Amino acid sequence: MEQQVERNAGAGRLGLAWLDQETRLEKGLKADQLHASTRHTAEVIDGGPLSASFGSFSLSTVLRDMEVGTKRRKISPEEHKKAAELEEFLFGTGADGLEGFGKEGEQAVEDSIANLVNEAGNEAEDDSFDPDDLGNLVFEDRTGLSSMAELDGRGDQAAEGATARQASAGQAGPSGRRKPVWDDPDDAQARINISGRNRLRKLRVHEAEAVLSGPDYEERLREQHAKLHPRTSWARKGRKQKKPIGDGIDADAAAEDLLQGAGPLLGKSAKLPMGRIELTRVKDANHEEPSRAVVQSVQFHPSGQLLLTAGFDKHLRFFQADGATNAKVQSVFLEDMPIHQAAFCRGGSQAVVAGRRKFFYIFDLGAAKVERISGIFGRDERSLESFVTCPTPAADPLIAFLGRDGCIPLVSLTSRQAVGSLKMSGTAKTAAFSADGQQLITSGGDGIIHTWDMRTRRCLGRAVDEGCLACSALALSPTGTLQASGSSSGVVNIYANQSSPLSQGTIDTGAAPTPAATASPIRSLLNLTTTIDSIAFGPDSQVLAMASRMKRNALRLVHLPSMTVFQNWPTAQTPLHYVHSLAFSPGGGMLAVGNARGKVLLYRLHHYPSI
Template identity: 25%
Template sequence: MKRNWSKPRGKSQMKKIRSNDEDPEEAKLSQLLFHKSKNMSEKLKSQDVESSELDLKPAWVDDDDQNQVASNPLFKGKSQYADKLKQKFETMMGTPSWAKIKPKTGDEDEFSNRVGHLESRKKLQAGTGLKAKILEIKPAQDANADTKNEGRNITCVEFHPKLSVTLVGGSAGVVSLLSLSGHENKKLHSFSLKKWEIQTARFTPSGTHAFITSSGRHRQYCYYDLVKAVPEMIDLPNIVNKANNFELSRDGKYIAICGGFDEVLILSATSKELIRRLKNNSNIVSICFSDSSEQLYCYGAQGEVTMWDLYTFRSYRKFYDQGCVNGSIITASPCGRLLALGSGEGIVNVYKTSELKESTTYNPEPFHVVSSLCTKITGLQFNASTEILGIISNVLPSAAKLVHIPSYKIFQNYPTQGKDIGILNCIGFSPNSGYMGVGNDKGHALLYRLRHYTNY
């Protein structure tokens, strides 16, 4: 359901779009976002045309379907019945990953044993893997230098998956969309959500929309259309009072919501409808999807991890995080090989997902233990190539560490010794790891350039 929102800040205003008349503010924002190129929707349509040109034939014909059509008076023909079923399935579930046809490239890379993750062929040939101990990092202009009105606490710094754009949100309920040029970061658009303290923001894989949630007791979340610059308020299911944990699957198919109790709701990201309720044994403090979006990991308050299969919606593995007294946060690597768990004791245990699937013990040994912080872990993030693991704690100022993978050595030059960067609330990396962003308690979305990576 739609709800009223406050007027956006700045010159741009959100207006209702007439069916046959393009809003000039919408066109302006669209040009800024997509570099004055054709509309993003046209690009997405072009991808659909390419897939439609393929000669797709059914793998088999089910006689039961034909018999059901013949006996069902509601459908006059086979095509009408099949289209109805297909439409209903795709509305609820989307296209399953096994049914997607991917073009063959002929140059499939193998997993690198040297680093422990999937690298590009160019990097493997050049032998320019990230070195340990010292990280080539340079402070850049704050991502929100052109706004500074998101609130004292910057709680999310989310990078756009395809464009040099970042979304910054904070305790004042203001969300800003900013372009990143490396030298000067300009505001593209900004809007305010009344009585909201922004907690999380997640871009869809296409980059045309973003999901935004609040840390307060709001039974809604914001669905933001970047092209039209229109935020839409959507109600949560009645059984959820607030979204303590809100995650979007990497393929953009599922939304997982947990209110801090022992149940997770799985919603369709397209239809926004409830698909399944997953019952956990203990209260959940953190959730994350696997790299393939086929599994969901739930981290319990006492350190128990439940692994769910999203095809069958059944738990297939449970284990206890070794040495954990109070669970805090969980995250999975983009390569799919590692699972990192941070606890209230300042310990980060890293597990190999392959060993978790093969092992049957309730107390598996972690692959590596990182104990560089002594306070509660509140932020964990892998970079895109799984060469860096960012760890932060919002208990003490400058409580942050960057871990090199696979050596698991701490980079010595971050944070800079003797420099106070405030209490950190969030950490994130751009799609190609060219930038790292952290939000602190001084209203700054700190931005850093990682020189080892040449692209945004």
């Protein structure tokens, strides 16, 4: 096989040398140079494997005889036959191919010249011009354009697919919720234990629930975040457009829809859910200047975010309670009186400050002026530390001080003088005004609650607080429908104001002592075991806060529609300490708690949109 390949290669080189010789002769090269090149090729072939194929036949001898200028010898028939075999082996032609080698080239040249002459003559005879003849002169290659079109088509399809995917990634699905841009398949296999950590236990629906899958865990986190951080009204999706009245909807239905959508304008909020209350602690209200003693009083301004704080450090402070910065607005130092109680009056334009002294102070917020009132004329009261103020900005608002021997002096804020007094059967320990300022309820050590008409200064009725040995706190709801009383034993009774014997309208004429009626509460709360010192209703009468300063973290929130206590707050980790005062903001969104450490804790109630 290798000899055959070498034989073919040698024959090819010989043929190339032969043809190369003819070409160089046509170009006028010297004969001796051509002969030398050809001889060299022949010698290489004779010394290779091809020499065995031709026996004694030598290419060098043949070429030497063909050199120009040498005497040609006569070729024998045997050599001529071997030359013919070599020619047939090289060129694959017949025996006469060598004889016509030169003639074929000359004949081809002559035929080509004759064809050109004939074509020129034919063109000269035909003078007409056909534009179609130029069609073969220009060729338009459309293969590249077609491939580019295919690529452009694929690119357009890919771009359209990408655009569709981007559009569909943010569009809402059939359920109204946006489709996720990307899903991790490992989330479905994840298992999260929510019972092992305190921060995750609030995600449980029931106490036995322990493990959640990845999607369920994500959904619970979203629900918890929505409860703690509700969306504002302007960020909610707009309601669907209602059909006009002429399209089958009557005027009554349209009016009903209008009233249903005007809830915020009418002041009606949604119902507070029972069982769990969602709230978050924000920055302390007095973090810029904490009290150096017990915070005895906290109260929100009736029309804004201004918060009043006062305590035994003799300072009356005002803070802008927004939950974010809680900047201090003003501070007043009363050198000669540790403050036991402070409250707004005259619609929030003034503040009354009292302590265990025979005098009290009135601070004007607009003028930033402090006025000292030297006691009550005609009364020898050793202490004016307890009082209540009329909540309405009436023409002549009153202050009701809790004096000795069941006497309740009434002082006008206009004249700064006593304008009357009320007399109870027992000692006066606590009192509360109604929201309109027309009624006053008082109670004391005998456990009897008195209801007073402030227009006639007469007692409307008396009732025994059921199960109460000594009443220590009273409160009336802003809506006027509920009354709450706290006792020294920790029991809090809630009464319905419209059906209670406290307001049946029986007038005590004083001619003969009438026996006190027995009032049956609609609910008795036994969650606290020490003396109730503070009770406060929420602005919509849906929540009630009650606290005792005798025990640590003794504060509870009550859901009034169901008359049950919220179970999730406060927790064991809530840093309430010993609660001495509390108050709700006008909008219900804030709860302020003053404790014995001198801090005013501030909590955001997420059910209420406004502060």
